Amino acid sequence: MSTVVNPGLEGVVVGETVLSNVEGEVGRLTYRGYDIHDLAEHANFEEVAHLLLFGHLPTHDELGDFNRRLASRRALPSGLLAMLHAVPRDAWPMDVLRTATSAVAHFVPHRPDGSHETSVDTAVDLIAKFPTIVATWDRMRRGLEPIAPDPKLTTAANFLYMRTGEKPIPEAEKALDTYLVLLADHSYNASTFSARVTASTGADIYCAVTAAVATLAGDLHGGAPAKVMTMLEEIGLPEKAEPYVRDLLARHEKIMGMGHREYKIRDPRAAQLEQMAKNLTEKSHTKWYLIARALEDASNKVLQEAKPGKRIYANVEFYTAPTLSSLGIPSDEFTCMFACGRVAGWTAHVLEQFSHNRLIRPQATYVGPEVHPYEPIGKRHGQNGATNGKSAGANN
């Protein structure tokens, strides 16, 4: 049987969605038909989450209701806080977010078969709790008492408040809010696809969103902004960006946060984030934006010399680093902040998957040894003499 193996599933269309559209050729991203630039400028995260979950932007009354629903779900149950108190302080925030996401389910009523309702209500539960989990762990690992959410604050303001105990300045709230809007959905990215694969077996929304958090953690997905921050710190000054890039390329290493499989021109979210990083740098007297800008320019200058006419663009991860860093968020929490935005998309995708489900179960081609007889333990040859000695980590 001749079969084509497609290990990245590139170009394979696995489903339909009404939630967002990535038009890579023209650099456009829309949520349910709204351009991301319009949403980033005019709508807040709660409006966008409402759009994704309910299908339309909320009226004043609907937004008020939705905000009250979120506020009622933000606090963490005391049992969940007790669990987090038992986690070692050096645990990675993304690992803790994954564990806590999974653990939220223990404090929600379940059906006789053990599963939970997959509904707007449980979606709201997860969207509301994500920033609380991240801020709570941020304080616990610093040896500080967690701060309860303030029902009068937005998602973005609450997060900043729960981290520090101080209500944020309007520019900081707006920057984080816009960041969450920009990151809220992106069609079938790897973590969203992961959530849909999990939901496709009939597993509930807590299962699916836990899987999505797990998948977001990788360097090829949500893990990139922290690596961008490491670069910016290593560079230290804008004028050192060019020698840094030349050195990186001489060692055949990648520049983190540049390029994207989907976008052929600049990622529209990068432009929004760049502007925000620029504003915040002025407000917070930090240098990260200036270094990032110098790094993008230097990357393109060096690339032009090697491959004239070719351009590489910053992706959404790139300007995430200076933006979140200027807000005082440590780099090992960047991926958690990505999750705080994307959980709106994940939950909407899980509801969409449930609404017309089909088990996602692809095929693999077997390329291992032919069928052969069993050898009793006394007649085996061990590692060196094995006839089928390919280890799992050394596949042809």
Next chain:
Amino acid sequence: MSTVVNPGLEGVVVGETVLSNVEGEVGRLTYRGYDIHDLAEHANFEEVAHLLLFGHLPTHDELGDFNRRLASRRALPSGLLAMLHAVPRDAWPMDVLRTATSAVAHFVPHRPDGSHETSVDTAVDLIAKFPTIVATWDRMRRGLEPIAPDPKLTTAANFLYMRTGEKPIPEAEKALDTYLVLLADHSYNASTFSARVTASTGADIYCAVTAAVATLAGDLHGGAPAKVMTMLEEIGLPEKAEPYVRDLLARHEKIMGMGHREYKIRDPRAAQLEQMAKNLTEKSHTKWYLIARALEDASNKVLQEAKPGKRIYANVEFYTAPTLSSLGIPSDEFTCMFACGRVAGWTAHVLEQFSHNRLIRPQATYVGPEVHPYEPIGKRHGQNGATNGKSAGANN
């Protein structure tokens, strides 16, 4: 653009594997070339895990080493036990296994970027700890103190011992051991695919295996055996199987545990499990096997009347129910037992994915509203008048 949407990825070949081969047409399952019947009869779970991870069945010395490695990793860190003590007693065992799998990572050293080593060592850590987690939660939720693993016992014997404090009879150990062998791997099933999707972003083995546990929970995957048990309990006596099936079909409901997308003839694991269930029924004086057998016969009798010449076969989930039930394992832990076997396959697949990785990132077709202008909040119409009012749960 005309694109074919394949929502189940049926027939799409997403990768190559040397680990196992499902030949559905002839009803054959092999792990690295060994027929599942040979392995079920002659090899134990530790030998099979070794085969999957290292590529060959172990010699006496290798098996001794591997058993010592497993034994050294079985106990749960005290911090993890403290976390489990904070979980409400009515939490679903599969939810707890998912949380605990994620939490194991907090007690393992991580790299500066937060990620953990993905290696045979961390694979062994997970394979060793799964049965301990399940047995520990089994006791905690009954209000009993957990029992520490015994380094002299096998995986199967340890599980039964940690549940009850008594060393199992040889028949019980053998039955559970064979069950774990049969369930250890099954090519790119949904949970294994989920683990590989997660690992494909560069996320570590703890992320990937947590995602796999999340995915296994669904009714269309590892959740089925508990539903089979509910059926067996509802039937109660073998002679009531036929009227039960007729009633089910009259209500257009499915018979859980019958049929499989991959196998055109009987799942080879079902035959092995049936034999085990039969032996155990005699030993344990339970009736579950007899009811299951009557149910499979009745299903085929009724199907023959409706569609002559057609046959439906029991799948691996079907005889899992009487087997595990005869071992005293409650039905809401069945999926956890599936995970205790499959974790050998999951970890081997994650190592294989890491060895030649490519980000798994399929496409979706956008079928939502066209791009349209933004309406300020005062000009929106809300739920009833929305022009793009499809909710996430009501996609076209």
